[in-house]
Amino acid sequence: MEPRGKTPEEGDAGRVTARLLKSHTGEFSLDSILLLKLRGLGLVDLGCLGECLGLEWLDLSSNALTHLGPLAALHQLTVLNVSKNRLTTLEPLAACESLQSLNAAGNLLAGPGQLQCLVGLRSLENLRLQDPLARLSNPLCANPSYLAGVHELLPGLKVIDGERVTGRGSELYQLCRDLDNSLRSSPSPRALEAQPWVEPGYWETWPARSSSILEEACRQFQATLQECRDLDRQAGESLAQAEQALSPAGALSSFMF
Secondary structure, three states: OOOOOOOHHHHOOOEOOHHHHHHHHOOOOHHHOOEEEOOOOOOOEOHHHHHOOOOOEEEOOOOOOOOOHHHHHOOOOOEEEOOOOOOOOOHHHHHOOOOOEEEOOOOOOOOHHHHHHHOOOOOOOEEEOOEOOOOEOOHHHHOOOHHHHHHHHOOOOOEEOOEEOOOOOHHHHHHHHHHHHHHHHOOOOOOOOOOOOOOOOOOOOOOOOOOHHHHHHHHHHHHHHHHHHHHHHHHHHHHHHHHHHOOHHHHHHHOOO
16 A cells, blocks of 8 residues: 655645745735735745745744745845744845844844844844843843944944834933943942931921911900890890780780770
């Protein structure tokens, strides 16, 4: 019995094929694909990806890629994400003259030599080699001076690892970086003893000061109150006399002849 042959799906596992590209984009022609997301598919071979000549945005993150050979044909590519792969070189990207943004965090780039291929990319402005939030890095990032080295090698970069290094706002990033380095290198100062904000007794209640105006107002109020009491007493006496005059005994004597 002849051994059972592999199905097309089994034979193409981990490899970019025209069928894979069309199923992910809905395009019938590879030249028509402008944006492509192939994240986390276990890819090890980019296959026919170089036939997507019009490709401008490409996400190949979270795969198992060790080389980027087919990307050399993508002259229109402007944004590329190859983070979290197994890349030791970026050499094919030297031909991607339109590349503006590259995320290569989480690979195996060991030194600045692996970035030499990017020197000729005049449009490259944004480069990421490590991503602390996602816990992605490269061996070359372990060098404390690697940021300065990358900036010197690629002076056209405006953003490195998400931080602006040139242009508007770069001074603030540099100031924060210098402050952070200073805090890390210098020993922590001894905490100073807490000092009161104000002098002792500042919050104590002072006795109310006498005021001639207030005293006069109180005197007039007391006089008015006494006058009201006298009027109330007089009104009570008048009402009592009126009730006595209108009593039944008084009414009968008033009509006797």
